[in-house]
Amino acid sequence: MTDNIKIEPVVEEAGERNTRRAFLAAAGVAGTAYTAALAYPIYRYLASPEEMALSATAVTEVTLKDAQKLPLGSVLMFKFGTAPAMLIHHQDGRWVSLTAVCTHLGCTVQYEPQADRIHCACHGGVYNPYTGANVSGPPPKPLKLFKVAVNDTGVEVSRA
Amino acid sequence: MTSKTIYDWIDERLGLSELAAFARHKTVPVHSQSFWYYWGGIALFLFLVQCFTGVLLLVYYRPGAEAYESVRQITFVMHFGWLIRSAHAWSANLMIFAILVHMFSVYFMKAYRKPREFGWLSGMALLGIASVFGFSGYLLPMDELSYFATKVGLEIPTAIPWVGSAIANMLRGGPEVGEFTVQRFFALHVVVLPAIFVPLLAFHLWLVQRHGNAVPPSIEALPPEQRESMPFMPNFLRKDLAMWLVSLNILALLASVFPWSLGKQADSLVPAPAGIHPEWYFMSPFEMLKLLGMVKWLQGEPGEIAGILLFTLGIVLWILIPFYDTKKDSGQRARAANYFGLLAIFALLATTVIGYWTIR
Numbered sequence: 001m002t003d004n005i006k007i008e009p010v011v012e013e014a015g016e017r018n019t020r021r022a023f024l025a026a027a028g029v030a031g032t033a034y035t036a037a038l039a040y041p042i043y044r045y046l047a048s049p050e051e052m053a054l055s056a057t058a059v060t061e062v063t064l065k066d067a068q069k070l071p072l073g074s075v076l077m078f079k080f081g082t083a084p085a086m087l088i089h090h091q092d093g094r095w096v097s098l099t100a101v102c103t104h105l106g107c108t109v110q111y112e113p114q115a116d117r118i119h120c121a122c123h124g125g126v127y128n129p130y131t132g133a134n135v136s137g138p139p140p141k142p143l144k145l146f147k148v149a150v151n152d153t154g155v156e157v158s159r160a
Numbered sequence: 161m162t163s164k165t166i167y168d169w170i171d172e173r174l175g176l177s178e179l180a181a182f183a184r185h186k187t188v189p190v191h192s193q194s195f196w197y198y199w200g201g202i203a204l205f206l207f208l209v210q211c212f213t214g215v216l217l218l219v220y221y222r223p224g225a226e227a228y229e230s231v232r233q234i235t236f237v238m239h240f241g242w243l244i245r246s247a248h249a250w251s252a253n254l255m256i257f258a259i260l261v262h263m264f265s266v267y268f269m270k271a272y273r274k275p276r277e278f279g280w281l282s283g284m285a286l287l288g289i290a291s292v293f294g295f296s297g298y299l300l301p302m303d304e305l306s307y308f309a310t311k312v313g314l315e316i317p318t319a320i321p322w323v324g325s326a327i328a329n330m331l332r333g334g335p336e337v338g339e340f341t342v343q344r345f346f347a348l349h350v351v352v353l354p355a356i357f358v359p360l361l362a363f364h365l366w367l368v369q370r371h372g373n374a375v376p377p378s379i380e381a382l383p384p385e386q387r388e389s390m391p392f393m394p395n396f397l398r399k400d401l402a403m404w405l406v407s408l409n410i411l412a413l414l415a416s417v418f419p420w421s422l423g424k425q426a427d428s429l430v431p432a433p434a435g436i437h438p439e440w441y442f443m444s445p446f447e448m449l450k451l452l453g454m455v456k457w458l459q460g461e462p463g464e465i466a467g468i469l470l471f472t473l474g475i476v477l478w479i480l481i482p483f484y485d486t487k488k489d490s491g492q493r494a495r496a497a498n499y500f501g502l503l504a505i506f507a508l509l510a511t512t513v514i515g516y517w518t519i520r
Contacts (some may be wrong), residue, residue, distance in 0.1 A: 048238040
């Protein structure tokens with residue numbers, strides 16, 4: 001009898017501590033799940049345009065209607081997916097298409113026919129207008145080239 | 161550096177321990193009517209929800225000519241946009257409801273008496289601004305219902321002699337409800353009203369801190385040793401937060417099970433749809449004006465003016481209650497105010513019911 005009485009309170013105390021710990025753990029899990037349930041729709045809501053842009057960047061080909069009429073030594077700016085791109089008709093008749101986003105800090109670059117170069121006005125980056133190679137200034141990487149196919153109705157630009 | 165040193169560093173500069181001591185000594189009375197103390201807090205919580213969801217809507221909403229298109233985009237294109245919009249609209253309605261419950265509980269507990277007159281007045285002003293929030297926000301989607309609700313609502317000031325139509329034109333931004341109206345209602349809804357509401361709310365809450373919770377006259381009459389109270393920290397706060405959680409769950413349930421609809425785009429050439437009616441919190445005044453217009457010798461303009469006058473008189477009497485129901489010691493016997501309150505509730509409920517009944 002006396003043994004039982006001595007043991008019982010000890011068992012109860014441990015049990016109480018366990019229940020308390022289990023309760024706190026369950027409350028923590030429930031709280032986290034609740035917060036996640038609130039945060040998830042808000043995150044998706046705010047991320048919607050990003051997802052739309054993702055589907056737009058999945059574009060692999062752009063047809064530029066009537067672009068075959070582009071005069072020699074001039075440029076046509078267009079959007080490839082969501083990003084700006086350029087189509088250059090060089091004096092020697094060659095067609096070159098590249099992304100128009102500077103690899104340094106993302107400004108839109110411009111083709112300068114007189115200097116025969118691609119120039120970024122933001123920090124003075126210079127690219128080769130035939131290959132896209134970064135020639136001078138801060139740009140770390142070349143501009144990406146696209147494949148160009150010219151036909152009677154327009155110019156097709158596609159990912160290389 | 162230990163957290164104690166960091167705390168001491170901040171405390172020395174901001175006086176955190178004074179705040180903590182203040183919070184420790186704050187108590188909330190406990191009695192049979194304590195339940196009503198939560199409703200101001202619920203209204204506050206729903207206001208915070210609206211600030212939050214409002215900012216989220218602001219991320220994609222475009223006022224002016226594109227208003228409808230942008231709300232359509234929020235509702236049908238953006239992920240969970242329907243839910244954010246629904247939560248905003250539902251919390252607005254629930255907040256008006258919570259404010260009304262709070263107001264009537266304050267009224268019947270006679271919590272407006274000295275020294276709490278400013279609490280009552282600022283509360284009434286907050287309710288007034290909340291209803292303008294509701295009216296201006298209702299137009300922003302520019303669907304059929306919001307278009308006609310605004311059209312009708314802005315006809316009411318035209319009943320005011322001489323200056324009425326000038327006021328209505330100023331509010332509308334021209335003779336017709338259109339993109340200029342949306343643009344100025346938008347400015348009102350997201351800049352002007354919050355700029356007035358938030359400081360007034362801070363004043364209202366500061367007064368509650370200053371004077372503490374009022375007790376109804378029946379409890380006030382008890383000797384101090386028979387009155388019970390509980391500490392604000394953490395007992396009342398914990399219950400308060402539990403009520404916030406309950407409110408959030410009810411809101412989430414309503415917003416997701418009954419998503420707020422978006423009607424057809426507003427078009428001034430399309431006739432008003434059958435069964436069109438104001439939001440529930442405007443139903444009563446709308447119906448009162450309609451009923452007064454039916455009285456034979458009040459038909460037409462005199463009826464409208466009489467209706468507006470009567471309604472204004474009722475509101476003024478309601479607002480001024482702290483100044484003519486002042487008897488503190490015989491509070492229980494000051495029955496006139498109670499009857500006025502019951503009459504107000506009866507009139508509100510009856511006209512609302514009649515209003516909804518006559519739609520069908």
